[in-house]
Amino acid sequence: xxxxxxxxxxxxxxxxxxxxxxxxxxxxxxxxxxxxxxxxxxxxxxxxxxxxxxxxxxxxxxxxxxxxxxxxxxxxxxxxxxxxxxxxxxxxxxxxxxxxxxxxxxxxxxxxxxxxxxxxxxxxxxxxxxxxxxxxxxxxxxxxxxxxxxxxxxxxxxxxxxxxxxxxxxxxxxxxxxx
Amino acid sequence: xxxxxxxxxxxxxxxxxxxxxxxxxxxxxxxxxxxxxxxxxxxxxxxxxxxxxxxxxxxxxxxxxxxxxxxxxxxxxxxxxxxxxxxxxxxxxxxxxxxxxxxxxxxxxxxxxxxxxxxxxxxxxxxxxxx
Numbered sequence: 001x002x003x004x005x006x007x008x009x010x011x012x013x014x015x016x017x018x019x020x021x022x023x024x025x026x027x028x029x030x031x032x033x034x035x036x037x038x039x040x041x042x043x044x045x046x047x048x049x050x051x052x053x054x055x056x057x058x059x060x061x062x063x064x065x066x067x068x069x070x071x072x073x074x075x076x077x078x079x080x081x082x083x084x085x086x087x088x089x090x091x092x093x094x095x096x097x098x099x100x101x102x103x104x105x106x107x108x109x110x111x112x113x114x115x116x117x118x119x120x121x122x123x124x125x126x127x128x129x130x131x132x133x134x135x136x137x138x139x140x141x142x143x144x145x146x147x148x149x150x151x152x153x154x155x156x157x158x159x160x161x162x163x164x165x166x167x168x169x170x171x172x173x174x175x176x177x178x179x
Numbered sequence: 180x181x182x183x184x185x186x187x188x189x190x191x192x193x194x195x196x197x198x199x200x201x202x203x204x205x206x207x208x209x210x211x212x213x214x215x216x217x218x219x220x221x222x223x224x225x226x227x228x229x230x231x232x233x234x235x236x237x238x239x240x241x242x243x244x245x246x247x248x249x250x251x252x253x254x255x256x257x258x259x260x261x262x263x264x265x266x267x268x269x270x271x272x273x274x275x276x277x278x279x280x281x282x283x284x285x286x287x288x289x290x291x292x293x294x295x296x297x298x299x300x301x302x303x304x305x306x307x308x309x310x
Contacts, residue, residue: 002217007220010220119225122225128247156189157189161245162241163235163244164241167235168192172188178182
């Protein structure tokens, strides 16, 4: 199982990319009483049977690994949330898209650490594909709040696979973190 | 440092671009591919990715390099793994690439064109090296 919340989120965003989403919105909100994360995509979505399969650890829909018998992204997350007394929600409609949200209470010792959110954003921005990524971050503790869009960053620095672009985006995100 | 605006980011890029134009540009023909499967992430691949980008910037070769992510390369026991593809050098998959090793990779492999012997986990095989 993943160690930090950021790492759990990475798998969910990857799911959205594989679902053919054109727009993916990721909200990482560190509230006073815990961390609320929401991922909204407009990918292919799932009917009720599909949602049940997504939460079954012994089923995988990934085209990337045809022989694989397990799919652990959502099941492990749900398990971690339950162990920590948080909440987990999966809402999906076939053809419309999927929304996954979860909350880990700060007061529970079993809640995983938030992890490195900037690295998470960097990894998400560097994912292959043309999907628009809207990344929102808020932290109640010090009033930090910002939102970035992949399209705006690409427009400003060029293709994000080049190391020089990535380095500029890193600086940009670091400045948002300080502001 | 205050929050940078997109406008400032664009300006920063343009000033960098001018710097780059002054140097001889050979085109982006070096690819560095970081294994970012669950195994890689667990072993610190995100930190390695960041360290590689930072080292490329530090040694002024960021404009020649493409850094990409990929899934598990099947070498989970030596994660984080990094593959390097560049002209004049054999394709190599390096393992145990901690962020400290990332700088060594940039200096030795990308700049000095020599291999990091203790980190090679796939290719070059002995026969390739003899050739």
